[in-house]
Amino acid sequence: MISTFCCSSDPAQASRDFASVRACGTGKSKILSQHFIQSFKPGEITPERALEVGEELCEKFLKGEYQYFLSVHVDKAHVHLHVIFNNCNMYDYKTFETHEDQGSKKERAWKKLFDLSDEICKRHHLSVIQHPELSKGKKRWEWELDKQGLSWKTKLKRAIDEVVKHSEDFEDFLSKCADYGVLVEYNPDHKIDLKYMLAEQKERNPRSRFTRARTLGGYYETEMIKKRIAQYIGTMSYVPRTKVKVITQKPQNKFVQDAIDRGNMKIASIAKNIIAKYGIEPENLDSEIQKLFAQRDTLSDEISALKEHIQDLIELRKTLATYRKQKPVYDELESLKGRKRKKYQDAHYDELRDYYSAEQKLDDWFEKGKYPPDSKVKEAIISYQEQLTQKQTEHDVVHEKYKELYRAQSDFKAFLRQYVPLAQQDEQQYQQEQSRSQRKKKKDVLE
Numbered sequence: 001m002i003s004t005f006c007c008s009s010d011p012a013q014a015s016r017d018f019a020s021v022r023a024c025g026t027g028k029s030k031i032l033s034q035h036f037i038q039s040f041k042p043g044e045i046t047p048e049r050a051l052e053v054g055e056e057l058c059e060k061f062l063k064g065e066y067q068y069f070l071s072v073h074v075d076k077a078h079v080h081l082h083v084i085f086n087n088c089n090m091y092d093y094k095t096f097e098t099h100e101d102q103g104s105k106k107e108r109a110w111k112k113l114f115d116l117s118d119e120i121c122k123r124h125h126l127s128v129i130q131h132p133e134l135s136k137g138k139k140r141w142e143w144e145l146d147k148q149g150l151s152w153k154t155k156l157k158r159a160i161d162e163v164v165k166h167s168e169d170f171e172d173f174l175s176k177c178a179d180y181g182v183l184v185e186y187n188p189d190h191k192i193d194l195k196y197m198l199a200e201q202k203e204r205n206p207r208s209r210f211t212r213a214r215t216l217g218g219y220y221e222t223e224m225i226k227k228r229i230a231q232y233i234g235t236m237s238y239v240p241r242t243k244v245k246v247i248t249q250k251p252q253n254k255f256v257q258d259a260i261d262r263g264n265m266k267i268a269s270i271a272k273n274i275i276a277k278y279g280i281e282p283e284n285l286d287s288e289i290q291k292l293f294a295q296r297d298t299l300s301d302e303i304s305a306l307k308e309h310i311q312d313l314i315e316l317r318k319t320l321a322t323y324r325k326q327k328p329v330y331d332e333l334e335s336l337k338g339r340k341r342k343k344y345q346d347a348h349y350d351e352l353r354d355y356y357s358a359e360q361k362l363d364d365w366f367e368k369g370k371y372p373p374d375s376k377v378k379e380a381i382i383s384y385q386e387q388l389t390q391k392q393t394e395h396d397v398v399h400e401k402y403k404e405l406y407r408a409q410s411d412f413k414a415f416l417r418q419y420v421p422l423a424q425q426d427e428q429q430y431q432q433e434q435s436r437s438q439r440k441k442k443k444d445v446l447e
Contacts, residue, residue: 007067035084037083066096068086159182186195285409320357323358
């Protein structure tokens with residue numbers, strides 16, 4: 001459902017209508033339009049009524065001075081509406097920031113919008129957030145750093161890692177992605193067969209594109225996803241090749257008994273050492289080794305993810321440094337016109353190229369122009385490095401315990417293999433001696 005004010009209901013024509021008004025202004029502002037979303041509690045309002053509420057909010061907030069395009073969406077569990085209004089008004093052709101959101105009064109207009117929305121919703125007996133102040137206290141870039149791991153890319157990796165840990169196979173992985181907020185495209189017939197996107201990223205920007213698995217790294221491509229899932233599942237279904245056999249038959253002679261005693265003493269010694277150090281009974285050795293194997297594998301995954309996060313942050317610092325270094329060159333270019341601009345642009349081609357490249361990368365990670373300070377990124381790197389050190393220490397401890405128990409298990413099996421054949425050999429020797437003795441007795445009787 002769509003409602004407009006002083007512009008066409010066709011999006012393309014509405015854009016041209018906005019542009020015709022902006023053309024009457026100074027043209028200095030790079031912001032073409034403003035955008036806000038009003039959401040309602042699931043099942044509490046119909047789309048038709050939501051349209052009425054949205055129109056009332058636009059009327060009170062924009063006061064008939066700005067063109068707007070309002071659209072009600074029902075693609076989510078909750079009804080919500082998007083409003084895009086021209087950044088330039090229709091009366092003096094000045095920008096929204098000039099009138100409403102400048103200087104010491106920055107963001108006052110958005111506070112006014114929140115209050116108006118709550119006021120209108122209460123009058124229509126709709127739910128509002130009771131304590132909005134509890135969700136405040138951070139700038140946007142701080143929220144991005146803390147909640148998104150500095151980029152959509154990093155957050156996407158984390159979400160995929162969680163899906164892998166809880167999947168039974170690759171098909172189950174594809175079906176569970178949506179449960180973890182990951183949109184996925186899989187086409188085995190294409191060279192680029194696997195692509196991802198965060199659902200919330202798509203909601204924020206419908207034009208967002210899927211990210212190729214290869215772009216996230218080999219760790220997130222199809223074959224590696226299958227191997228990672230198999231590692232988690234495989235460790236739980238592991239069955240030892242060699243089973244310990246319990247000998248219940250009573251030994252028939254001294255040779256057999258001595259062989260078994262020697263083996264049992266060695267096995268008892270190994271078992272005693274294991275129990276003394278780790279408190280693990282020999283019959284629980286296999287299950288403990290399986291658990292350690294899975295734990296070690298999980299820690300390896302976490303270490304790999306942390307290393308990737310750190311590498312992303314290092315790349316971000318480099319990009320920020322390039323952007324801020326070349327920003328004055330770009331600002332100087334923007335202040336020039338005509339031939340001077342062209343001459344300056346040719347003279348500083350390399351610097352401007354680096355600037356535009358850095359800006360494009362940053363816009364993929366953050367809201368345009370709202371980039372984090374280097375100090376915050378540096379703090380995040382230090383934090384991730386501390387976590388990495390901790391995980392590596394945990395991994396080393398688990399790995400060492402796994403090696404010791406695996407060695408003990410191998411010793412058990414080796415001695416079982418040794419003394420049972422030895423006992424059989426001694427038994428054969430005994431039988432041969434008995435046979436020779438009987439033949440000798442028979443010969444003596446005949447003589």
